[in-house]
Amino acid sequence: MDLDWLKDFLVLAEQKNFSRAAEARNVTQPAFSRRIRALEDWVGTPLFLRGGQGAALTPAGSYFQPLAADLARDLEQARRGARAAGDQETTDLSIAATHAISFTFFPGWIRRHMSFEALGGLSLSSDSLQACEQIMLSGEAHFLLCHYHADAPMRLDPDRYPSLQVGRDVLIPLCAPGADGSPLWPMPGRDTKPIRHLAYSQASGLGRILAAHPAGRRQTADMETVITSHLAATLMTMARQGQGVAWLPRTLAEDELSRGRLIRAGSDDFDIAIEIRLFRSRERRNRAADDLWSNLLANQI
Missing domain, CATH: 3.40.190.290 (D-Maltodextrin-Binding Protein; domain 2)
Known part of the structure; x- marks a missing residue:
């Protein structure tokens, strides 16, 4: 059983539509459908009723939904904790950034604020905001760099993911x-x-x-x-x-x-x-992430 299958299941249960759920998970609809079918094969019973109006949970699916949510959350928390423990003294830096930011703002910005000689490695994940938010929520990156407006809600809790304006x-x-x-x-x-x-x-x-x-x-x-x-x-x-x-x-x-x-x-x-805003994970931290954040706080625009 793959953790992604649980995530797919939970999104489809929420969206009730294969096309919208596949887009939300950033995969093609055929691949998404195969993963749902694989989960149903693993469970041993259908979890969704498929029809012209979309996808509805079967009784088995309704029973499975809260258990899947708890299991996915516990697995993500365990992974984040283990990664944080092993990450504490490394100098690698992982940043998720939206496509437009990755192409334009990011290269000059990171060069101004970080010494590449001091980094063990820099990983940039470039994707849609929805996918980047999921990367942060899954504990897979130290930072998210994206366009921002106060009228548009983010999925990141400000208590867990503080942020700074780093550009306009x-x-x-x-x-x-x-x-x-x-x-x-x-x-x-x-x-x-x-x-x-x-x-x-x-x-x-x-x-x-x-x-x-x-x-x-x-x-x-x-x-x-x-x-x-x-x-x-x-x-x-x-x-x-x-x-x-x-x-x-x-x-x-x-x-x-x-x-x-x-x-x-x-x-x-x-x-x-x-704005161009940087969000930081309080849970995914290491020396390189702390150094970048401290540098930015000291030189806020």
Whole structure:
């Protein structure tokens, strides 16, 4: 029995839909379905009723759900404790970071604040915010580096995962220029031609911010969503191709803006100021993590 099977089971019990649960677990739906089937084979009875309306727990599944939650939590706690005990004196550093941050902000930031000669090793896990939060909750990283806005809730308890602002950014609605240099998809748009929205998926932290911010929520409600992705880089490429408007971090789109391949779709009234924030695990600690945190506290922006 694989611990991931228990995690899959718990997410599917919550989501009640294979497609949404597979996305939340960051795996393909066929692979996710195989893992659920493997768990059912291991238990020896079906745990879900599958139908056109989704997936519902069987009586066996309802009985198994609280036991699986307790078992997954206990196993994760045991792993975190053992890792912390063995990790205390190492100089390795593990950081989870969202994709957009990994490509742009992270390399210069870590070089300014850490001496690579003093590190035993640096591990960077780049993924969606949803996946990075899970990495932190599972005790697999010392830090999470991501975009942040106070209106968008995080899954990390601030008592267990204190945080610091380490940078600033802004989400800007961008699109390709037309032949005359004006926006191909001008905002706020016209009733006769809805603006095409290149949207973030549920797993994306930037999508979470856009959905939670009043200005973003109000504007996107009148737009036609043509694609969803948790990758800002994918949406940027599609915006450059003229497929619609994407709210992109300035740090990611700076080069495209300077080259004129992307331009503002509207005024800066549609911009959303955001933070770049570092979250720390109180439970996963070692000397390298303590040194980085102390350095940041001493040099807060």
